[in-house]
Amino acid sequence: MKKSRSGLIMLGIVVVLYGILYVMKPDVTLDALGASLKVLKMIIPILLIVFFIMALLGTFIDEKAISKHLGEESGGKGWLLALVGGILSHGPGYVWYPLLQNLREQGAKDGLVIAFIYARAIKIPWLPLMISYFGWAFTLVYTFYVVLGAYLQGVIVERLDDKEREQ
Structure with missing residues (x-):
C-alpha cells in the first residue's frame, strides 16, 4: 500500500x-x-x-550527512546519537513520528529510530523524583537497563532488516 x-x-x-x-x-x-x-x-x-x-x-541537511550520522555507515556514533537523542527528547512521542519518518526517508537506519523511540522512556526531568522514591541504585540500574534495552531492540531490528534484504 x-x-x-x-x-x-x-x-x-x-x-x-x-x-x-x-x-x-x-x-x-x-x-x-x-x-x-x-x-x-x-x-x-x-x-x-x-x-x-x-x-x-x-x-x-543533505542525505549524505544523514547517512553519515544515522545511516548504514554510522557505526557507534549513530547509536550514541540515537540513544542520547531519545533520552533528551521531550513531549509526547507521537509528535516525533513525522520527524523520524523524514529521517528514515533520508537514510536513517530503522534500528537507530527504534533505539531513539525506546530511549525516550528515560525522562530527565523525572529522574530526581525517581531517585527520591527509589534511591540512586535503583534509578541507575533502571536507566542502564532502559538504555541497554533500547540498544538491543535496535540491534534486533537491524538483524531482521538484514535478513529481509537477503531474501
Missing part, C-alpha cells in the same frame, strides 16, 4: 466507525468527537513545530 493512500484509508475507517457509533449512541459519539477535537487543538502547535523542524532538516 502506498504511504500517501494509507493515511486516507485510515481516515476513511475512522469516519465510518464514527458514523456507525453515531447511529448506535449519538450522545457518546459526539462527546468522543469533542474530546478528539480538543486533543487535535492541543497537538496542532506541536505538529507545526515538528513540520518546521522537518523543513529545516530538508533544507539544510
Whole structure:
C-alpha cells in the first residue's frame, strides 16, 4: 500500500466507525468527537513545530550527512546519537513520528529510530523524583537497563532488516 493512500484509508475507517457509533449512541459519539477535537487543538502547535523542524532538516541537511550520522555507515556514533537523542527528547512521542519518518526517508537506519523511540522512556526531568522514591541504585540500574534495552531492540531490528534484504 502506498504511504500517501494509507493515511486516507485510515481516515476513511475512522469516519465510518464514527458514523456507525453515531447511529448506535449519538450522545457518546459526539462527546468522543469533542474530546478528539480538543486533543487535535492541543497537538496542532506541536505538529507545526515538528513540520518546521522537518523543513529545516530538508533544507539544510543533505542525505549524505544523514547517512553519515544515522545511516548504514554510522557505526557507534549513530547509536550514541540515537540513544542520547531519545533520552533528551521531550513531549509526547507521537509528535516525533513525522520527524523520524523524514529521517528514515533520508537514510536513517530503522534500528537507530527504534533505539531513539525506546530511549525516550528515560525522562530527565523525572529522574530526581525517581531517585527520591527509589534511591540512586535503583534509578541507575533502571536507566542502564532502559538504555541497554533500547540498544538491543535496535540491534534486533537491524538483524531482521538484514535478513529481509537477503531474501
